[in-house]
Amino acid sequence: MKARLKFSKTGSMRFIGHLDVMRYFQKAFRRAGIAISYSQGFSPHQLMSFASPLGIGLSSDAEYLDVVLEDEAQAKNFLSRINEVMNEEITVKDFMVLEEAAKTSMAVLAACDYLITVKPGKESFLTDTTKRTGALERFAARELVEILKKTKRSEKLVDIRENIYFLTDRQEAFEEFTGISYGELSIDTTEYIPVLYCQLTAGSVVNIKPELMLEALCGQEGEEYNWLSYQIHRLEMYADVTAKKGEVHTLHGEMPCRLVPLSNFGKREGVW
Amino acid sequence: MTPQERNRKLALSDEILLSIEKPARYIGGEINMVKKDPSKVEIRFCMCFPDVYEIGMSHLGIQILYDMFNQREDVYCERVYSPWVDLDSIMREQKIPLFALESQQPVKDFDFLGITLQYEMCYTNILQILDLSGIPLKAKDRTKEHPFVIGGGPCAYNPEPIADFFDIFYIGEGETVYDELLDACKDWKKSGASRMDFLKRAAQIEGLYIPQFYEVSYYEDGTIQEFVPVVKEAPEKIQKQVERDMSKTYYPEKPLVPYIKVTQDRVVLEIQRGCIRGCRFCQAGMLYRPIRPRNVEFLKQRAGAMLQATGHDEISLSSLSSSDYKELPELVYWLIENFQEKGVNISLPSLRIDAFALDVMSKIQDIRKSSLTFAPEAGSQRMRNVINKGLTEEVILKGAKDAFLSGWNRVKLYFMLGLPGETEEDIAQIAVLSDKIAREYYEVPKEQRNGKVNIVTSTSIFVPKPFTPFQWSPMVSKEEAREKRFFLLDEIKAQRNAKSIKYNCHDADVSELEGIFARGDRKLCDVILQAYGSGCIYDAWSEYFQYDKWAEAFSEHQVEMDFYIKRERREDEIFPWDFIDIGVSKAFLLREYHQAKKEQVTPNCRAKCAGCGAAKFGCDVCMEVREGGEKE
Numbered sequence: 001m002k003a004r005l006k007f008s009k010t011g012s013m014r015f016i017g018h019l020d021v022m023r024y025f026q027k028a029f030r031r032a033g034i035a036i037s038y039s040q041g042f043s044p045h046q047l048m049s050f051a052s053p054l055g056i057g058l059s060s061d062a063e064y065l066d067v068v069l070e071d072e073a074q075a076k077n078f079l080s081r082i083n084e085v086m087n088e089e090i091t092v093k094d095f096m097v098l099e100e101a102a103k104t105s106m107a108v109l110a111a112c113d114y115l116i117t118v119k120p121g122k123e124s125f126l127t128d129t130t131k132r133t134g135a136l137e138r139f140a141a142r143e144l145v146e147i148l149k150k151t152k153r154s155e156k157l158v159d160i161r162e163n164i165y166f167l168t169d170r171q172e173a174f175e176e177f178t179g180i181s182y183g184e185l186s187i188d189t190t191e192y193i194p195v196l197y198c199q200l201t202a203g204s205v206v207n208i209k210p211e212l213m214l215e216a217l218c219g220q221e222g223e224e225y226n227w228l229s230y231q232i233h234r235l236e237m238y239a240d241v242t243a244k245k246g247e248v249h250t251l252h253g254e255m256p257c258r259l260v261p262l263s264n265f266g267k268r269e270g271v272w
Numbered sequence: 273m274t275p276q277e278r279n280r281k282l283a284l285s286d287e288i289l290l291s292i293e294k295p296a297r298y299i300g301g302e303i304n305m306v307k308k309d310p311s312k313v314e315i316r317f318c319m320c321f322p323d324v325y326e327i328g329m330s331h332l333g334i335q336i337l338y339d340m341f342n343q344r345e346d347v348y349c350e351r352v353y354s355p356w357v358d359l360d361s362i363m364r365e366q367k368i369p370l371f372a373l374e375s376q377q378p379v380k381d382f383d384f385l386g387i388t389l390q391y392e393m394c395y396t397n398i399l400q401i402l403d404l405s406g407i408p409l410k411a412k413d414r415t416k417e418h419p420f421v422i423g424g425g426p427c428a429y430n431p432e433p434i435a436d437f438f439d440i441f442y443i444g445e446g447e448t449v450y451d452e453l454l455d456a457c458k459d460w461k462k463s464g465a466s467r468m469d470f471l472k473r474a475a476q477i478e479g480l481y482i483p484q485f486y487e488v489s490y491y492e493d494g495t496i497q498e499f500v501p502v503v504k505e506a507p508e509k510i511q512k513q514v515e516r517d518m519s520k521t522y523y524p525e526k527p528l529v530p531y532i533k534v535t536q537d538r539v540v541l542e543i544q545r546g547c548i549r550g551c552r553f554c555q556a557g558m559l560y561r562p563i564r565p566r567n568v569e570f571l572k573q574r575a576g577a578m579l580q581a582t583g584h585d586e587i588s589l590s591s592l593s594s595s596d597y598k599e600l601p602e603l604v605y606w607l608i609e610n611f612q613e614k615g616v617n618i619s620l621p622s623l624r625i626d627a628f629a630l631d632v633m634s635k636i637q638d639i640r641k642s643s644l645t646f647a648p649e650a651g652s653q654r655m656r657n658v659i660n661k662g663l664t665e666e667v668i669l670k671g672a673k674d675a676f677l678s679g680w681n682r683v684k685l686y687f688m689l690g691l692p693g694e695t696e697e698d699i700a701q702i703a704v705l706s707d708k709i710a711r712e713y714y715e716v717p718k719e720q721r722n723g724k725v726n727i728v729t730s731t732s733i734f735v736p737k738p739f740t741p742f743q744w745s746p747m748v749s750k751e752e753a754r755e756k757r758f759f760l761l762d763e764i765k766a767q768r769n770a771k772s773i774k775y776n777c778h779d780a781d782v783s784e785l786e787g788i789f790a791r792g793d794r795k796l797c798d799v800i801l802q803a804y805g806s807g808c809i810y811d812a813w814s815e816y817f818q819y820d821k822w823a824e825a826f827s828e829h830q831v832e833m834d835f836y837i838k839r840e841r842r843e844d845e846i847f848p849w850d851f852i853d854i855g856v857s858k859a860f861l862l863r864e865y866h867q868a869k870k871e872q873v874t875p876n877c878r879a880k881c882a883g884c885g886a887a888k889f890g891c892d893v894c895m896e897v898r899e900g901g902e903k904e
Contacts (some may be wrong), residue, residue, distance in 0.1 A: 011279025013556065014286075015295035024531060027303070027583030038615065057290050085583070087301060088278045170736045188275035228287050231679075 001069045002102055005082075006094035006263050008057045010186040018053035025065060025088065032086035034078070034226035034262035037071035048122070051105035051237050051262060052202060055071040055209075060234035061186050062113075064262045066103040074177050075269060093188070096266035110240035110248070111165060112202040113178060114210040115185070117192035124147060125221060126195040132169050135221050139167065142220070147212045155220070160216070162199035163208045166249040180236060180261065184218065187233045205248045237262045274703055283376040284368070288377075293359045296532045297325035303529035304581060305351070306342040310375050314346040314458050318383040318419070321353055322397035323392070323812065328353040328719040329528065330536030332590065333388055333425065337446045350382075354397045355404065357810065363404055366414040370404035372690030376872055379405040383457060385419045387438075391426035392789035393782060393812035395434055399804040402437065409801065411439045411484055416467050420457075420474075420676035421501035429559055430479075430738045431511075433789045433796035435483035439471060443479050443852055445560075446514025446544075447521050447783035452477050456822035472505040479513040482506060486851070488794055491566065494835050496793065496846040512559075512854040516891045517544060519567035523574055526581040538586035538619070539578045543571055543603065548877035548893060550884075552660045552868050553649070555737035556592055558856050560896045563877065568834035572606055579616060586617040592709040595624035596878075604632050612636070621645075624663075625671030643682035643728075644675050652699030657871045660864075665705065672709045673716070681722045682752045683709055688734040689756045689777075690748035692868065699756055702729065703763035703773075710769035724767070730776040731760065736854040737790050739856065740853055742866035748839040750780040781819045782811070788836040793848040799825045857885035 005221050009021070016024065026046050038044040051064035069075060078095045086092065118124045125131045139145075145161040166177045174197035175181055200208040210232050218225035238259035243249050249257040280301055282289070289295035310316060319338060321328030328334070334351065341349035350372035355363060363370065369378040379385055385407065387398055399409055402421065408414050411421065423431060424442040431441045442450070453474060454800050458472040475482045485506035489497045501508060515521050527539065546557065546563035575587060587607065594600060607618050619635045623629045625644060633642065648663050650656045656663065670685060706729045713725035733753045736742040748756070757777050765772050789796065802825040810816040826833055841847070843862060850858070862885065867874055874882050877893045887894035 010275065010302050012282055012299040015289050015299055017296075020531045020533070023533065026585070027529060030583035030585065031303075031580065035614075044615075056295070057286065085303075087303065088273065089280070089301070091278075134513065186275055186278065188279065228290065231286075 001072055001074070001075065002098040002100060002220070002266075003069050003075060003078075004098055004105060004262065004266060005038065005065045005067065005069055005092050006096075006185040007063050007065065007090055007092045008061045009054060009063055009090050010061075011031060013087065014057055017056050018050070021054075021090070022048070022050070024087075025199040028082060028085050029067075032081045034074050034081060037068040037070050040270055047129065049104050051109050052207070058232050058234065059187050061182070062236045062263075064237055066098070066104045066106075069203050074219055087227065094263050094268070096263060096268055098109075098115050098266040102265060105237070105239070106204065107245070108239035109203040109237055109242075109258055109262070110201070110243060111199055111238040111251075111259050113180075113197070113199050113235035113237075115187070115194055115235050116196040116198070116210060116214060117187065117189070117194050117231045117233065117251050119229055119231050122226075124170075124195070124226075124229050126225050127193055127220075130193060131221070134157065135217060136151075136167065136169060138220060139217055145216050147216050149155075149212075160208050160213065162202075162250045162252060164213060165199040165201070167198045172197075173197075178236065179251075182235055185233070187231065187234075199251075201248065201250060203248065204214045239265070258269045279374060283371040288359070288362055288366075288368075292362070293356060294325075294532055295305045295352070296530075298359065298373070299355065299703040300376065300529060301482075302819075303583075304526040305528060306338070306340070306376060307374070308348040310348055310377065313348040314461070315348075315384070315454050317341055317349045317384045317386060317454075318378075318379050318382045319346055319349055319351050320385060320387045320401055321351075321403055322357055322387055322394045323354050323390075323810075325353045325530075326532065326534040329530045329534040331388065331390065332540045332542060333446065335524050335527045335540075336522055337386075339520040339526075340447065340450070341454075343522070344454070346458065348374070352379055352401070354400060354810070356754075357816070360400065360809070361402070369406050370401065377710070380407055380418065382419045383461075384422055386422045386424065386442075389423050389425040389434075392427055392433075392554055392786045393817075395789065395800050396804040396808045396811055398434065398437060399801065400809050401903055403804075408543050410436050412436075414467070415781070421471070422523045426555065426559065429555075429722050429791075429852060429854065430792070430849040431483065431791065432794050433792035433800065435794050436797040436801075438483060440474055441481040441483065442513070443481055443510050445513040445515045446513075448513040449477050449479050451711040453480065465502060474627065475503070475505040475507070478511050481510045481852070483794075488848075494795075494832070495842070496848060499846060499851055509851055509853045512852060514889045514891075515545070516564070516889060519570040519820070523566075523570075525574060529579055529582045529584070536588070537584070538582045538588050538617075539582055540588050540590050541571060541575050541578070542566070542590045543600075544593065545589045548596055548732070549593055549662065549889055550660055550864075550874055550882065551649070551796065552658070552864055553691070553734060553737075554592075555740050558739045558861070558884075559854055560592070560726070561854075561877075561884060561890060562892055563596065564892050565597055565599075566710075569791060571603055575607060576610070583793045585613070585615055586619060588619040588621065591622060593624075594620055594622045595626070595629070601628055602631075608632075608635055625668075625675060627674070629671075630674055634678055642680070643684050643726075644672065645682055645686070646671070647682045647686040648689050648705065649686065650691060650698065651705050652698045654871055655694065655698045655701075658693060658872050659688075659691060660868070660870050660873050662873065662876065665708070668705070669708060669712055673712050676713050676725075677720060679720075679722050681713065681724065683727045683728070685709070685727065687729065687731045689731045689760070690734040690753055692734075692736075692745040694756075696759065699760050700763045702731070702760055703767055705766065706768035706773050707769050710767075710772045714769075725772050727769075727773045728776060729764065729773055730778075731757070732778040733780055735783055735787045735790055738847065739852075739854055739861065741861050741868055743791065743844075743847065743861065744841040744843065744865055746840050747784075747837065749834075750784045751781065753780040766768060774894040779814055779817075780816070782817055784833070784837065785822060787809070789845070791848060792836055795829075795831055799829050799831050801881075802828060825852060844876070855884075855886040855888055 047068035240257040422440040544565035546560040
């Protein structure tokens, strides 16, 4: 039986890498007595996949993990069972049982929401309301947002203008745009000063890191981009229900994407 | 829960954590980590393994003691490991004091810093820990403001090369007198008495050695003339501590589960302590006498509890010689029956290859991927008699043949080079035995074989250790060791199945230094201090080992390396470790040394009591009626 977990990752767990989070969940399922199906073949492993690896240092309120459960009994009281054996800085917030035909979150991922904050004790022009407003206005007026994409073999300039679906410094405006109320976040917004909210293209074909957009914004203002000054926090992940495999439809393109949060698939316990 | 309550405060800034390798080494917060309010306990104990996190977290002893200490409400036991070289330089540059993983608070504010001494090559790392903590390196320079630095573990059985750096050494197994020490510390803290007063009180607890209360004088040739206590509280002999009932003692039910992959990423179940075999090169075999098995029901309960509490998918049985655990089949089949279906792997090191072993291995391993392991230790039967290794060629070849018939085709062989009285013929026999095993494989009918045979022959350099019959023996120099390796390599190349045999060997420079420290004395303290000062650290890691700097430190302090390794010691010589009573007597060890020279074997403890002296602890095999009986 396919199922999907949504979890947060904050505090000291920001320093645990993606592969270690995978191992962490494998052990957590065992501690909770939740049986995950194993793959067939030469070296069997638990059937589980993440929507999108979170870089070391980033935090999140919306990570997604898809698993295959041995049977329906495993779904009962899932949230309380798993959270009992979890570290407080990784908490499972939601659990959905998926249809058998459901594609993995990794396959359908199309966009992500991010909150960009300034770390305690760090300085940034973005904490200055006037400078920030001006910067966002100038950014919105640009026809091109070119960034330097580095691969192992080459460097090339890429325009990411159409991959930035929304960028604002106001939470209400962002919530109105996405239609989501983010509620209480696991990041401490009294210490970490929220400055920007954005929605960007994500997925296996095109994936725009919020750091790249932030660097472009800093560059535009002639400000130095110091990556250590900012804490980036993932707020949500979406699938595009119009896209077929390998296709990327942007929000304002000819065939606009229709984004649905990954937690809106399947059924929750009590509902089914 | 609010973010403030949820998110732990860390000692290192995000900047630092994001600029170093594996930041998870320094954040703590592992599953089953004990959380207490440091301000609400009376004693803060920081337990240290002086090597990198992945090594330290794999150590069973710390897991046992961590659990034991934290069962006391008045004690908070935390952990610290050696910062890796990248963080080391940042901490020095920014003057960040070394901190414990649990509370992320400085080690220097603790009451105790307990350092486990598992191998000699960690000695400079001990100085790194002290240095980064801001604790004076030498015990005599410490004040009431500093923690008591206490050492334990196998290298504490000859603590003299690092005597200056420790306030206390705990000689023996940790389960016995720590409570007494902690209670004494509570009383002392209330009393307002001096640091020295506390050490004098500690000296009266059995098993505790306070090096500054002893004075050593030397003969002109450098050997010890006298080793005497200089305060009335310090006993002449220190009694090794032994946990007598292994089934009614501390053993964690909820071991820590690290986030990053560590060396021993599994549940470890110590099925017994001690060994009956009496191999003459083996220090553990003498130190942990007598053998003390744990009750099989106790083990089943703990195995289940630990797998449940950790979520590990592997359990490893630990002991010096698993095959000597009488209920091994019962335990192993129980584990297979109860956990194999849940995807739990079972690993069984130190297993003698016999019908039971092959049956178990075929159930728990993939034959195509796993290998058979034999540790004949010496190539010739003559040499195996010298070292009292009761494994015969016949047994090895029979085991190998049975395994080949069941489908195995990989064999690992472990030998030592530089054993006492070793001849070229003894070395050549290593190659011959490796080849005979390959030939055995090709005796198997072709249709039953699984491709080619693959033999890996490994040698390490024999290092004579204190409290073994070879404590009087010279050790080979690194030049001799190199010659022996080349000789063996040529011999292997000359074998018929040379192409099936791969040869691995151990670094001789490191072995030489290990040999010096193993049987060293107090004169080495300053050498170690100097080597550390000139940049030596992580000596157990070949990429950081700097032989030249060590050689320089020795010559600067006019300490001869050869004195410690090259000579055969006099039978009446006073050894630096003679003040420790491990139960096994020096007379027995000497008798065994003579037996070795005569190539005579001594039967194992269950077959016949050899009168080693460990019977004074009054447990297990020593209490059974056997041929021989008491001799001392």
